[in-house]
Amino acid sequence: MIGLNPIPVPVQQPLAAARRHSLALRPDGTVFAAGDNRQGECGVDGWRNIVAVAAANVHKANNTGSSHSVGLRSDGTAAAAGWNRQGQCEVGEWRDIVAIAAGWRRTIGLTAQGTVVAAGRNDEGQCEVSDWHDIVAIAAGDWHTLGLQSDGTVRRSGNRQYGLDESDRWRDIVVIAAGYLHSVGVKANGTAVAAGSDRQGQCQVGSWQYLSIVSAGSYHTVGLRKDGTVIAAGSNEYGQCDVGDWRDIVAVAAGCTHTLGLQSDGMLLAAGSNESGQCEVCERTE
Template sequence: MRLTPVCLVLGSLLSLSVVVACNDDDTASDVSSTDETPDSGVNTTPSTSRDAGTANDSEAPTEKDSGTGQDAAPADETSPTLEILSPREDRVIDERVVVVTGTAKDDVGVTSLSYIVGAGVPVTVPVDADGTFSFTFVPTPGANTVELTAKDAAGNEVKAIRSAYYGRRVATGNAQGALLEDGKLFTWGRNELGQLGNGTLVGTWSSDENVILPKMYEQAAPDLVSVVSRQTFMIALAKGGTVRTWGANDTGQLGYDTPADCGAKLNTACGRAPATVPGISDAVAVAAGFNHSLVLRADGTVLAFGSNSKGQLGISEGTGTNVPTPVRGLTNVIAISAGSAHSVALTADGKVWVWGSNANGQSGAGAADALSHPTPTEVPGVVGASIASSNYAVFVKKADGTVVAWGQNNNGQLGNGTTTDAALPAPVLVSLATETSVAVPLTKVESLWADAFTCIAVDTDGNVHGWGANSLGQLAQGLLADGKPDKVNRSLAVPITVPNTDKPSFIVLELVVGAGGAVFARTTQDKVFGWGWSFQGSLGGGSTLINAWPYTTPRQIYPVL
């Protein structure tokens, strides 16, 4: 007579292990399932969870399979785990593409992963066998939010949200600064050419009541999403794709005519208040050179106006123009940058294009010359993920987080351990902490900013490195052994740190270095730190930072302490 099988089920609440032992001839089976708990640092929201109040799972009732009368496998109530690895939360993006990477895993298997940007429609994302994923989306100027949803076969799901900002919220130039915050535009510093945009030529250093940041200019701010500066003018991008400019206009860099009633002799053209550049309604990014301007349009083409002394506008005529003019031969551009007399573009395929001056080898083609180069030329052998320009040098961050640079190097701004110009791209190096004589490529770089003769990089952890000119305290190296400010230039990248009391709030999201030596960093706690050269209020820190000398230690300037 055949015996009816009798089975014993043993279970564990947190790590479910079901052992089925029967007195039939069938072999006993062991089925295991382990819950995975999402990383507490990731913004995840499971749709289901176990009842943590069950004290003894041996007393829990079992379900019977209606077809066999045997105990059924427990229902899968474990949600997948979902972690976004990049970009960092609220990171500032300079490129018109956001790369999102992460992992989506489940004890049984992830059946679907999708994302939504803003109020858009869901887009399915493939997940590799090891649970990793990667996708890109095109950001809109300003704040962008992407929501990811991972599901398993049982319908359990988990969500994760990440924000990124496309544009610049901090700017500096020769001796002025700007900050976009809470729908307001703060400007401070020198204003002899109207670069503060406050309708006057009065700077924030001129009287006690105006000296402390924030000096607000609110009229043009509610719809602004990005602001940049170089030398003595500013460019801002507004929602809807219009562009506003103000400040110096001696070469037409504002994109329109202005009276010549500014400067020390009141005979220099300038705009004292923001005005809209005619003919532009589809801008997505802006960049400022020494005295020329670049605008990236939504269709991936570039407009230029201002000085054309070396062909930096992309036109062969030697004279400049205040009329936004298309740069011929460029399509699918995702980022723009400008130096003193050269321009740079990054296209979606990673190619880097340079036009304008090649006096210091900015073309990256192997030789310098004094000619004008109005036609964009691809830099050989370089595939980039982001770009930056100082006065006469070009910097490219690669997809692997390393940086190459070329051009002028008189202050060590190429970061290759020398002060010799380079007409070919070479890696930016950093000294090993334990062996200062050994230099290795700088890695994990997330973003780059450069101006004048200094370049500064932020890595994927929010740490900061700088190299190049430090005569104005741009590298924030503190004091020397004799108590004097460290103003020694660096030809290798060095860490930039703050006093211990400020370290928890000095995780940098955005950084900008100015032609006049001022440097500003915006952090994860919405604080702004400033350091470097102070001239006529350029550091924006009020009476504590008003003296005309280098401040070699970062100090919080916003919110006002």
């Protein structure tokens, strides 16, 4: 159980889904990108020794020209590419990082000491994480940030509307995810909890069981079960929840209107909107 370990370990985060682009980590430490590159968010060809990726999951109602990508190197440093008007890509001086998360116009990093750093937009207080300690995992939504503490409880900063502050009362949590206006957690027994806006049914996860991973998109939530199958809830306007026939999955990522899955053989799967080519990822990462 992650909540019993006070020292965070490097997080394997091989997929990232944003509004109009996708990232996938290859076994050799390089990164594959597909989709919109108008702000240079797919400019990751030169990245090396990457162990995790993140991408800003910008809600479709927000400024479309504000997407960025982040990569965590094996030496604990970070790389970033894309829109940087609010300093969300200013991560070059970060050190000792073991996990990364990207939200709307900001980037969050978890250090090996269990503290958290942030860069970028803080208008809603979503970057006010400097006093967090004993954190073992992080997640970034559009306007709120989550931190999982070693005791299985959750810290939150930023937007607290729509019941987002209900996550303050969660217990026994081992995995967290943050979307546009909702948060999701996995408990140690493999069940799920959710808080925030449920307008599209994205918080209807109470019956989910045997979970290992969850990912939160703008209006949908995706869960990876321990048997390698996938479940989804919420908006399916673009087919982003059409994942019921996926098998042998080891990682998932929910974007604004699309979903990514990685099979154990290295094959990438995608469902949902492909308006910018963000679903053109059907290749092996091996």
